[in-house]
Amino acid sequence: xxxxxxxxxxxxxxxxxxxxxxxxxxxxxxxxxxxxxxxxxxxxxxxxxxxxxxxxxxxxxxxxxxxxxxxxxxxxxxxxxxxxxxxxxxxxxxxxxxxxxxxxxxxxxxxxxxxxxxxxxxxxxxxxxxxxxxxxxxxxxxxxxxxxxxxxxxxxxxxxxxxxxxxx
Numbered sequence: 001x002x003x004x005x006x007x008x009x010x011x012x013x014x015x016x017x018x019x020x021x022x023x024x025x026x027x028x029x030x031x032x033x034x035x036x037x038x039x040x041x042x043x044x045x046x047x048x049x050x051x052x053x054x055x056x057x058x059x060x061x062x063x064x065x066x067x068x069x070x071x072x073x074x075x076x077x078x079x080x081x082x083x084x085x086x087x088x089x090x091x092x093x094x095x096x097x098x099x100x101x102x103x104x105x106x107x108x109x110x111x112x113x114x115x116x117x118x119x120x121x122x123x124x125x126x127x128x129x130x131x132x133x134x135x136x137x138x139x140x141x142x143x144x145x146x147x148x149x150x151x152x153x154x155x156x157x158x159x160x161x162x163x164x165x166x167x168x
Contacts, residue, residue: 040078041071042129042147047111058155063115066151068127070109072102079132083145086116086153087123116155125151 045067046053055064072078080100084091091114100108114125128145 036073036075038074038076040074040080040129040131040147041069042127042149043069044127044149044151045069045109054151056151056153058116058153060116060119060155060157063113064153065111065113067109068097068112069107070100070102070129071107072104074131075104077101077103080146081130081132083126083128083130084112084114085126085128086114086118087120088126089117091115091117116153119155119157121154123153123155125153127151 043051044054045051047055047065047067049067054066058064068082070080070082078101080102082093082098082100084093093112097110097112102108112127116123116125127149128143129147130143131146
């Protein structure tokens, strides 16, 4: 009986030590998570939702669609503003795709359709993301976006100008 009590006491002490170690590990993991650098993911996908098959050849007056994604890892809710520009010329966006509010760890993924207003080859189609209150004006109207992704596109007057576009 005496040995049984000693064994039970030793088991109890061992379990207590083990439990306190687990609690300490959980606290360290939570602290480690809060020390991560806040950031935002910003990306574009092709119309099928994959990182390929982007619309890069357009006919003037026609349109193309990409999927734009934003994931907030800023550790707080954030209001974003998105702009789309072709060769620094702003393209119109509806308000629900221009002004985006996301809570922490939330994802926004929407199809965005563009209609390039002029023709050209090897033009830069830019998607810029700004955090609320952080639109840094560098020079004149030039602002540095918080995040940016770019796609090189061609816009032709008609189909015969580009052999890679085929009529169906």
